Amino acid sequence: xFRFFENxxxxxxxxxETDRPPQRLWPFLLAYSQPFKGLFIGATLLSIVVxxxxxxxxxxxxWVVDILTGEPAAVWDAHGTTLILLALFxxxxxxxxxxxxxLVLNNAIMPNFATLIRWRAHRxxxxxxxxxxxNDFAGRIANRIVQTPPAAGEAVFQVFDAVAYALAxxxxxxxxxxxxxxxxxxxxALWLLLYFGLLRWTITRVGPASQASSDARSEVTGRIVDAxxxxxxxxxxxxxxxxxxxxxxxxxxxxxxxxxEMRLYTIMDIALTLLNGLLIVSVTGFAIALxxxxxxxxxxxxxxxxxxxxxxxxxxxxxxxxxxxxxxxGVVAEGMETIAQPLALTDAVDAKPLALTEGRIxxxxxxxxxxxxxxxxxxxxxxxxxxxxxxxxxxxxxxxSTLVKLLLRFYDAETGSIRIDGQDIGKVTQDSxxxxxGMVQQDSSLLHRSVRDNILYGRPDATxxxxxxxxxxxxxxxxxxxxxxxxxxxxxxxxxxxxxxKLSGGQRQRVTLARVILKDAPILLLDEATSALxxxxxxxxxxxxxxxxxxxxxxxxxHRLSTIAQMDRILVMDQGRIVEExxxxxxxxxxxxxxxxxxxxxxxxxDTEAAE
Numbered sequence: 001x002f003r004f005f006e007n008x009x010x011x012x013x014x015x016x017e018t019d020r021p022p023q024r025l026w027p028f029l030l031a032y033s034q035p036f037k038g039l040f041i042g043a044t045l046l047s048i049v050v051x052x053x054x055x056x057x058x059x060x061x062x063w064v065v066d067i068l069t070g071e072p073a074a075v076w077d078a079h080g081t082t083l084i085l086l087a088l089f090x091x092x093x094x095x096x097x098x099x100x101x102x103l104v105l106n107n108a109i110m111p112n113f114a115t116l117i118r119w120r121a122h123r124x125x126x127x128x129x130x131x132x133x134x135n136d137f138a139g140r141i142a143n144r145i146v147q148t149p150p151a152a153g154e155a156v157f158q159v160f161d162a163v164a165y166a167l168a169x170x171x172x173x174x175x176x177x178x179x180x181x182x183x184x185x186x187x188x189a190l191w192l193l194l195y196f197g198l199l200r201w202t203i204t205r206v207g208p209a210s211q212a213s214s215d216a217r218s219e220v221t222g223r224i225v226d227a228x229x230x231x232x233x234x235x236x237x238x239x240x241x242x243x244x245x246x247x248x249x250x251x252x253x254x255x256x257x258x259x260x261e262m263r264l265y266t267i268m269d270i271a272l273t274l275l276n277g278l279l280i281v282s283v284t285g286f287a288i289a290l291x292x293x294x295x296x297x298x299x300x301x302x303x304x305x306x307x308x309x310x311x312x313x314x315x316x317x318x319x320x321x322x323x324x325x326x327x328x329x330g331v332v333a334e335g336m337e338t339i340a341q342p343l344a345l346t347d348a349v350d351a352k353p354l355a356l357t358e359g360r361i362x363x364x365x366x367x368x369x370x371x372x373x374x375x376x377x378x379x380x381x382x383x384x385x386x387x388x389x390x391x392x393x394x395x396x397x398x399x400x401s402t403l404v405k406l407l408l409r410f411y412d413a414e415t416g417s418i419r420i421d422g423q424d425i426g427k428v429t430q431d432s433x434x435x436x437x438g439m440v441q442q443d444s445s446l447l448h449r450s451v452r453d454n455i456l457y458g459r460p461d462a463t464x465x466x467x468x469x470x471x472x473x474x475x476x477x478x479x480x481x482x483x484x485x486x487x488x489x490x491x492x493x494x495x496x497x498x499x500x501x502k503l504s505g506g507q508r509q510r511v512t513l514a515r516v517i518l519k520d521a522p523i524l525l526l527d528e529a530t531s532a533l534x535x536x537x538x539x540x541x542x543x544x545x546x547x548x549x550x551x552x553x554x555x556x557x558x559h560r561l562s563t564i565a566q567m568d569r570i571l572v573m574d575q576g577r578i579v580e581e582x583x584x585x586x587x588x589x590x591x592x593x594x595x596x597x598x599x600x601x602x603x604x605x606x607d608t609e610a611a612e
Contacts, residue, residue: 005107009035011116020342021124025333028340029152032117039108043160046101051168053094058310059176060086062303069298105161114153121145121339129345130410139225140218141338147214148335151328158328162321166314173307177283181296184304187282194275195315199322202268206323209261210330216254218334223250229498265323272319276312283308345412345430353432357421358386359522359553361407366416367576368406376402378576380416389554391564393597394573400557402576404525407555409433420523438521440512442528446500451480452492454500454511458519466518467492473544474514479507517548524549526556561598570594 013035022028033040067079076083122145133141170192177184227234227243234243287304290296361384369376377399384390392400406413409425418425425433438458446454455467462470471477483494485502500508516524526545546566558564565584572580572587572594580592587594 005103008108009112011112019346021340043104044164047164048168050101055172058306062299065302066299114149118149137222140222143218143221144335144338151331155328158321158325166318191279203326205264207326207330210327211334213257213261214331214334216257220250223247280308347429348427351429354428356436360386362419368413389567391567391570392557398573399576437523438516438519439525440516446496448498450493455514458515470514470518474510476510476514524552524554
């Protein structure tokens with residue numbers, strides 16, 4: 001039974017992806033709700049039916065009170081069959097509709113709706129550019145992905161569990177009182193006006209207060225995760241107290257915003273208690289006055305009293321349900337600031353996969369300053385022939401990493417173009433472009449998974465033997481076989497920890513190298529590929545590196561000039577431009593900037609901060 005309802009909607013159903021999700025709350029929720037339209041209609045109807053059943057019971061109890069004024073035997077003879085049917089209705093029909101209602105809400109809608117939002121939100125965020133992620137806390141992004149789906153699910157739950165039920169119940173209450181005596185509808189109508197006034201006052205304030213509170217919680221998460229992610233720096237610089245103070249500011253802001261939100265609920269509770277007292281006294285008192293005047297039956301008074309007591313119990317629940325609804329909508333609105341942001345870097349409408357035939361790279365008039373007036377690249381023109389090995393050096397901030405990021409299309413260049421085998425990289429699909437490029441970065445962070453998973457990230461369909469061979473070429477196989485994590489997993493199944501923290505810098509770099517070796521892409525980018533290796537290991541894998549380069553177009557960034565001295569051509573960058581190019585010997589002979597770097601280097605390292 002549970003499985004039937006749980007499978008009524010597939011949260012992973014195919015859908016048309018959009019680069020620009022709806023920016024307003026209700027269109028955003030409506031877009032995510034499309035697979036649930038039928039269930040939402042069913043849930044609404046069931047809420048109305050359940051409310052009708054409850055009101056029917058109150059009406060029936062009033063009728064029972066009225067018929068009990070006669071002799072017991074006569075009452076049973078006249079109404080026995082009806083009483084039995086009423087009992088069967090209470091025992092069988094009422095539980096059936098109640099069960100159907102909760103199965104649709106709890107098992108069909110709640111788990112699947114939150115899952116659908118979480119899946120689609122994560123899918124959309126993963127499509128964002130590297131630059132987008134660099135502009136926010138990873139912890140805050142993750143927090144919004146995590147907290148938005150349950151908030152949206154809770155909002156939907158309250159709509160059908162409370163709002164639809166309450167509306168049906170209020171309408172039905174009017175009809176029940178009207179049947180007893182139409183005049184009893186007057187105090188209820190007046191009370192409803194006051195109740196909806198309080199409701200409006202609360203809701204208009206709870207939404208903004210909830211969003212502010214949610215923003216503050218996300219800020220706390222971002223700051224705490226930032227400290228945990230960089231725990232080595234925190235400990236190394238002994239900044240425990242500094243991090244506590246940094247987090248305390250955000251935590252205190254959370255307390256302040258939450259306190260403001262809770263004040264609203266306290267005012268609401270006090271006002272609601274006063275209103276409910278007015279409801280009980282006015283409706284029940286008026287019913288008693290009509291009975292004393294002989295204008296209402298005892299059953300009518302009993303039904304009116306039961307109805308007001310039931311409304312008294314419900315009003316607090318309805319108020320909380322509605323404020324919860326708008327509080328959760330506030331959380332969703334805050335989450336939308338992340339998960340509904342349009343994609344800034346997208347594939348062209350007619351983008352085709354990159355057709356790589358030779359590996360020729362042509363860069364023309366390339367400039368990129370990250371929206372600033374200085375820094376980045378300035379009018380770069382460069383052609384790299386198929387299979388050519390290029391060394392790239394320059395001071396920090398000269399534009400080397402920017403050139404690599406633009407080649408990978410992590411950003412779109414502000415002006416100019418990059419073509420690979422005659423194809424503008426802005427007009428091919430991003431995935432096909434990056435599949436054609438292998439890169440070893442200076443920051444060799446790994447995924448918090450097994451060594452096997454990390455290496456296979458380069459080529460997931462690789463065989464076990466290809467995996468081992470790539471690790472051997474990267475001088476990694478032997479140390480991998482000696483690994484064991486705290487859970488007892490060994491060798492290639494050992495977990496490497498967040499960002500590979502359980503491995504040394506040299507071990508992480510060798511696993512990264514193995515991943516790129518396994519990928520075997522025709523274009524190779526090396527950004528300080530051996531910076532984390534000791535001299536002995538570096539010497540051992542030099543042959544491997546040169547083997548990796550064979551037949552590939554290569555761009556290698558290095559501060560250790562000895563690692564690029566054998567390149568076909570060396571480019572020297574300064575202030576975003578290529579200021580020198582040529583072979584190692586030619587550049588030394590010219591006595592320019594490269595020769596100065598070579599003369600200043602100590603132990604083979606480039607003094608990138610030295611003055612000209």
